[in-house]
Amino acid sequence: MTLILGIESSCDETAAAVVRDGVSVLGQRVASQVDLHARFGGVIPEIASRSHLEAIIPVIEESLDEAGVTLDDVDAIAVTVTPGLVGCLLVGLSVAKGLALAAGKTIVPVNHVHAHIHGALMPWMEERALAGEDSDPPWPLVALVVSGGHTSLYVCESPSEHRLVGRTIDDAAGEAYDKVSAMLGLGYPGGPVIDKLAQDGNPKAHAFPRTRAPGLDFSFSGLKTAVLYKVRGQGAPRGAPLLPGIRREDVAASFQAAVVDVLAARLVTAAEEVDARGLVVCGGVAANSALRARATAEAERLGLPLFLPPMALATDNAVMIAGLGHWLFAEGKTGDLGTDVLARTD
Numbered sequence: 561m562t563l564i565l566g567i568e569s570s571c572d573e574t575a576a577a578v579v580r581d582g583v584s585v586l587g588q589r590v591a592s593q594v595d596l597h598a599r600f601g602g603v604i605p606e607i608a609s610r611s612h613l614e615a616i617i618p619v620i621e622e623s624l625d626e627a628g629v630t631l632d633d634v635d636a637i638a639v640t641v642t643p644g645l646v647g648c649l650l651v652g653l654s655v656a657k658g659l660a661l662a663a664g665k666t667i668v669p670v671n672h673v674h675a676h677i678h679g680a681l682m683p684w685m686e687e688r689a690l691a692g693e694d695s696d697p698p699w700p701l702v703a704l705v706v707s708g709g710h711t712s713l714y715v716c717e718s719p720s721e722h723r724l725v726g727r728t729i730d731d732a733a734g735e736a737y738d739k740v741s742a743m744l745g746l747g748y749p750g751g752p753v754i755d756k757l758a759q760d761g762n763p764k765a766h767a768f769p770r771t772r773a774p775g776l777d778f779s780f781s782g783l784k785t786a787v788l789y790k791v792r793g794q795g796a797p798r799g800a801p802l803l804p805g806i807r808r809e810d811v812a813a814s815f816q817a818a819v820v821d822v823l824a825a826r827l828v829t830a831a832e833e834v835d836a837r838g839l840v841v842c843g844g845v846a847a848n849s850a851l852r853a854r855a856t857a858e859a860e861r862l863g864l865p866l867f868l869p870p871m872a873l874a875t876d877n878a879v880m881i882a883g884l885g886h887w888l889f890a891e892g893k894t895g896d897l898g899t900d901v902l903a904r905t906d
């Protein structure tokens with residue numbers, strides 16, 4: 561049996577988790593800072609790092625308590641080292657190094673984006689492992705990672721092998737949700753609000769652009785600008801009121817339809833190009849109801865299994881960090897006191 565303590569602090573969630581054998585969650589905590597940043601309409605890095613500092617030790621203690629284990633019982637400490645806000649990543653890594661030094665443990669540096677992919681596979685792997693069946697996912701998988709900071713497509717050959725085949729050349733999909741939400745005066749984070757509002761809107765009310773970036777890349781800045789011009793008029797000053805006759809529900813539904821169309825098209829093309837045996841959609845935007853429904857329909861059409869994280873594992877958490885950390889630890893991909901953080905990876 562292997563026990564991994566996972567630590568996550570790359571953005572605005574402080575999280576810890578204890579995972580057994582790479583699949584079973586024994587304890588976990590997420591302290592969200594969303595309320596702290598909401599009034600600024602986005603994450604303020606200095607506030608985020610300070611808040612991680614306050615939350616991280618209690619969050620780790622509570623997850624160990626819930627798991628009914630102590631630090632001595634864990635085999636390794638997996639920690640997010642990239643990508644993310646440097647000041648935030650440093651809090652998690654420094655605590656991981658301190659604990660590792662004090663308790664004589666190994667640290668395992670983890671890539672947050674790769675961990676999102678792994679988090680989507682974990683419930684399936686656990687179910688198979690518990691049933692005594694082969695729990696190795698059907699490689700190669702094509703994975704779409706959509707969050708506030710990333711919109712990337714990967715081809716995955718194993719838990720630890722990820723080849724980037726496409727990414728956004730400007731805004732991330734979640735960022736576009738957050739910006740459109742701000743334009744509509746709906747607050748932060750925008751994804752859940754727009755998702756809800758879109759259910760009462762007409763997705764065909766506005767013909768927003770489906771931008772095709774070269775290859776398998778994405779671009780959302782043209783869509784964002786198109787929404788801005790539609791709701792406030794071309795050249796309107798910042799903070800101008802919505803144009804008369806604009807229904808927020810219709811804008812939300814039409815914007816969401818454009819995002820989902822582009823994401824789904826690229827996912828399908830990538831899957832066909834590499835002859836994928838399964839699809840993964842993960843990251844905060846994987847909580848989106850329209851994207852989940854569309855990905856499910858496309859997977860059925862292609863006859864491929866679709867791995868979607870359960871809602872609780874869609875947004876940032878440490879379960880996915882500990883889960884991927886398990887495989888990296890098994891492969892000897894460990895760190896030491898010289899391990900550093902990296903703001904951007906790809």
Ligand code: KG4
Pocket residue numbers: 571706707708709710733734735737738749750751752755843844845846847848849874875876
């Ligand atoms: O993965 P995540 O928790 O943090 C990052 O690594 O960025 O993703 C957060 C992003 C935010 O932009 C948020 O608006 C978006 O995920 N999000 C959603 C939904 N729930 C969260 N976007 C669309 N629909 C949702 N239901």
Ligand code: ZN
Pocket residue numbers: 672676707843844875876
């Ligand atoms: Zn994330």
